Amino acid sequence: MAHLPPFPGLRIKETKEVYEGEVTELTPCETENPMGGYGKTISHVIIGLKTAKGTKQLKLDPSIFESLQKERVEAGDVIYIEANSGAVKRQGRCDTYATEFDLEAEEYVPLPKGDVHKKKEIIQDVTLHDLDVANARPQGGQDILSMMGQLMKPKKTEITDKLRGEINKVVNKYIDQGVAELVPGVLFVDEVHMLDIECFTYLHRALESSIAPIVIFASNRGNCVIRGTEDITSPHGIPLDLLDRVMIIRTMLYTPQEMKQVSSLPLHPPCKSPHLSEIWALLTGHFLECHRTSALWVLAVLCSTASFFLVRIMDLMTAIRNPTNPTKKDAVKYDLVV
Known part of the structure; x- marks a missing residue:
């Protein structure tokens, strides 16, 4: 039954303002440390971005420079920077440098078209199980207990029905607003007559949800006793209340x-x-x-x-x-x- 939640997918569409282009200049500007001492600190970063339509020079916050260092951005790379959050994403090396080396493990991308400052639609595909796991093990926190908890071996956190219910409410809200699109998955259960009455009860309740996947049952049994019961006989070993809600497709033998x-x-x-x-x-x-x-x-x-x-x-x-x-x-x- 743990395989049922992962199948419905969620396609989230979001329009963001980004600065995208090839890095032509990356200059960190230093200033005297306001705390005193002989060291210097970075006051801002000057970065130049180029597209097929033009160039633009940006003055960035020092915190974005740390993101540039984590992505290992250098001149000639194609990046985009989100205007709202300041997140930096390195897309690869510009294809004009493809002949620079004979052999290397770099990914080359074409020079972006249009303006440097643009609105870009970002599509992200996630499953409901990914959302459950992310909310069951929240990360973050600057206190010592949170930092020690991240260093220790993570424990498997239980995903409760209450948590699933809260996430389903948020997902339904996003679907109603048009922010997200539901992508129903397919769950194939072979030898369905081997499931017991408790599994069928859970399946029957789970299929009531509006975000339930398409479930396909397969069985080669006729009338047989439902597992977990003593004398309840049903076609294909499926309870009658669930059997009334499924469409039965008969398969024929090969000629x-x-x-x-x-x-x-x-x-x-x-x-x-x-x-x-x-x-x-x-x-x-x-x-x-x-x-x-x-x-x-x-x-x-x-x-x-x-x-x-x-x-x-x-x-x-x-x-x-x-x-x-x-x-x-x-x-x-x-x-x-x-």
């Missing part, structure tokens, strides 16, 4: 022609055996008696080590009786011509 098409998909290059029709008849019969995975595994035994192969009827019969792991010895054993 012999479809089995032949599925079995021939992994054959690259195609089989060159002179007994091709007899081989497909045997393989399709094995497909019907056992399973698609078993038939494909027989093909893997015969064909995985051979780029061009000749398969005999006796080879296929041997592989069906003894489906071992395909190795180089199998290529010799089954007369595969490499």
Whole structure:
């Protein structure tokens, strides 16, 4: 059940005023330390940004210079600075310097177009589980206890229903305002008849939410007893109250022609055996008696080590009786011509 919250995603769109361009100048200006002493402190930073349309020189606060140092910004880098928060993001090296070195692990980006000062739409994709974890383990704080807590090994914090409810309220508010867009995920539950009655109760309640993902149940059982109960029988092992709310899609068995098409998909290059029709008849019969995975595994035994192969009827019969792991010895054993 811990896999249910991560699937709904949230696409947050935000329009920010940014300064974007290639760094042409980066000059920190120093002044005398107001606290006294012989040391100096940085009063402001002069940075020049260039785009395809023009250039602009900015005077930045000393705190932004620390962000520039953390991003390791230097002349020739393409960056953008958020006007409201002062956050700095280094996008990469300008592609005009691509021929500067023969080999390097740098990412080159084109010179930005338009003005240096622009409005940029930033799209961020997060999941509800990311929001739950971020709010369950809040970071920050300048006191000694907060700093010591960050140094120690982080403990796994429980994500309570109350916390999920508060986050869902904020998410619904953002969706109503048009700030965020809900991206429903898909949760596939195979062998759903193995879930007990408590799991179905949780699922039934979780699916009531407006931000619940699309859930697909798969089962190969008919009427059977619901796990966790003694004598309650239901189709596919799903409680009737939940079964009434799902759409049942019946899957049909493969026809012999479809089995032949599925079995021939992994054959690259195609089989060159002179007994091709007899081989497909045997393989399709094995497909019907056992399973698609078993038939494909027989093909893997015969064909995985051979780029061009000749398969005999006796080879296929041997592989069906003894489906071992395909190795180089199998290529010799089954007369595969490499």
